[in-house]
Amino acid sequence: AALDLATGKVTAAPAPVSQRYTGGRYSSHWSPDGKFLVYGSHRGAYSPMVGVHTLSIFSVETGRERELPLNLRRIGRVRWSPDGREILVSAFDSQGRKGLFRVDARTGETSLVVTAEVGVDLRWGRWSPDGKSVVFIHYDWKKQVNTLVQHNLQTSEQKELGRYPMPEYV
Numbered sequence: 001a002a003l004d005l006a007t008g009k010v011t012a013a014p015a016p017v018s019q020r021y022t023g024g025r026y027s028s029h030w031s032p033d034g035k036f037l038v039y040g041s042h043r044g045a046y047s048p049m050v051g052v053h054t055l056s057i058f059s060v061e062t063g064r065e066r067e068l069p070l071n072l073r074r075i076g077r078v079r080w081s082p083d084g085r086e087i088l089v090s091a092f093d094s095q096g097r098k099g100l101f102r103v104d105a106r107t108g109e110t111s112l113v114v115t116a117e118v119g120v121d122l123r124w125g126r127w128s129p130d131g132k133s134v135v136f137i138h139y140d141w142k143k144q145v146n147t148l149v150q151h152n153l154q155t156s157e158q159k160e161l162g163r164y165p166m167p168e169y170v
Contacts, residue, residue: 027078029087035060038087038105040075041067055087055103068108072101077124080105082131088113090125100125100136100151114151114158135161 002012028039037058053075055068076090087103099115100122113134116122121139128135132154138147148161 027076029078029080031080031084032082033084036080036084038078038080040078040089053091055089055108057105068103068105070103070108070110072110079126081127082129088125088127088134090122098122100134102153113153114156139166141166 001010001014003009004011028037030037037060039056039058041054041056053070053073055070055075055078057066057068058064059066070091071094072089072091073094074092079088080086081088081102085105087105089101089103090099091101092098093101093110093112097112097115098121100113101110102113103110114122114136116138119140119142121141123137123139125134125136127133128150133150133152135148135150138149140147144166146164146166148164150159150161152158
């Protein structure tokens, strides 16, 4: 949808970004310059561990969509790097490792940033403003603790920023 930011009124009706195929689309994020929208997509009947998983990049200027086929499964939250060159995703790789991965926005080449051990989830990955580290929440289900962690991308050093109890769900 298009909005007039001054008035808050809708100037163009909402419409799907893509109608190229049926399947799931999830976890969208705008590029730092606002020219591209990246989102995870899955072709066909949804199954998180099988099928074709991609990152789709939609250009606002051209209306074209480009797909980055990935060798990743259960792609979670996606986030552009501050320079717009990479995308941070939570996912499983072909070896069954669960973690955070960097994806080159041009080639789709992936590299593991940090892996999660059994009983742990890594969530809400975010780039630091300078792009030199990522911050994420380390969910330890056995210990019932959330830990906010900063991971330096150059040295792989990790720094604990805080610990929080798991929320209670009703």
